[in-house]
Amino acid sequence: MKKSIKQFFKKLGPGLITGASDDDPSGIATYSQAGAKLGLATLWTAWITFPLMFSIQEMSARIAIVTSKGLISNIKEHYHSSIVYFTLCCCIPAIILNIAADLAAMGAATHLIIPSVSSIFFSFFYSCIILLMLVFCNYKSISKILKYFCLVLFLYFIVPFLVKQNWQEVVSYTFVPTVQLNKDYISLLVAILGTTISPYLFFWQATMESEEKYQVKSKKLILKQMYLDVGLGMFISNLVMYFIILTTGTILFKNGITHIDTVEQAAKALEPLAGKLCYLLFSIGIVGTGLLAIPVFSSCISYLITSSFNYKEGLNKKFHQAKLFYFIISISILVGLLIDLLKISPIRVLIFTATFYGISAPPIIFIIMLICNNKNIMGKYINGRWANLFGSITFILMLLASMLLLYFQF
Secondary structure (H helix, E strand, O other), X not given: OHHHHXXXXXXXXXXXXXXXXXXXXXXXXXXXXXXXXXXXXXXXXXXXXXXXXHHHHHHHHHHHHHHOOOHHHHHHHHXXXXXXXXXXXXXXHHHHHHHHHHHHHHHHHHHHHOOOOOHHXXXXXXXXXXXXXXXXXXXXXXXXXXXXXXXXXHHHHHHHHHOOOOHHXXXXXXXXXXXXXXXXXXXXXXXXXXXXXXXXXXXXXXXXHHHOOOOOOOHHHHHHHHHHHHHHHHHHHHHXXXXXXXXXXXXXXXXXXXXXXXXXXXXXXXXXXXXXXXXXXXXXXXXXXXXXXXXXXXXXXXXXXXXXXXOOOOOOOOXXXXXXXXXXXXXXXXXXXXXXXXXXXXXXXXXXXXXXXXXXXXXXXXXXXXXXXXXXXXXXXXOOHHHHHHXXXXXXXXXXXXXXXXXXXX
């Protein structure tokens, strides 16, 4: 039994890591804000976003497996260069802000546990650990490390059970969608969609699949393994989202704490209401998910730039083989750390990046669907009816949500 579980876990890779990295401190902040401000009103988004997330991540992975290239390389090869530049402009600023906010959140969460040490020191400390891991470990080792970091997500499955719940109300909000046509609700809805269906996830998924060394040679078997990997990764990601909204919606919202300015406030507010264990688990989860997500963010930026301009790339290469690749990783983390020194509210940056992802995702989803329906690129592995259906729903939903957000803003 133990051996079969170990073998099953060993087969998982890019999909699991991608799904887990989606629940970074940015995601935690967005879901916490939704729960604190709106209670359980957005619980239904957890199950409705799962098939949408899966459809786009599966397409991104399939493109990489069929072509043996990342997403940006396929865009550059088959479409106009302006699309490449548009993609870079959409993704890189938001990802750097995401790194900054995640480092700040990790530092603040650790400062709560060890208040005698400054939060900026912890942010610097985590930056060094991540850089050392990325530069001195090979891809196989990094993949293993990131997979084990995924286990920290299970902490969030425990937290809601540490307090009394009205399960009848929970079930009702879970399966009966509640929609409010006001600025706060629409803004948070777009932020939730943006942080669960983020453009960087598409590129990271495709890049990791193109670097993955599968033990089987048959594309059919590789795709079957990929479906399981992506499906499980997205399912766990959405389950974590569900439990964070449930935690903050039942603890913070019902006790009148509806406004959160910093990530540590979300954790600290839980202590007097739900106990020290609940607060500690929430804080440790923020650190663990940050250690998982920041390597994904910084590597994603580097892949985007190096692939766009034909430089050597890859976590499977040593430092001297791809110096620019690792230099860009280092710079992106350093810039993120410097942004933290400006003392911008992490929660505002996190919500902003999630919202920005929500607005920039539709055109990138459209491009992915174009590639997946192009027989010259995908051959017999083009989209089927269901892939096109869910892909189209995702595109339309993200587009409508973004348009509503702009309408309420102006």
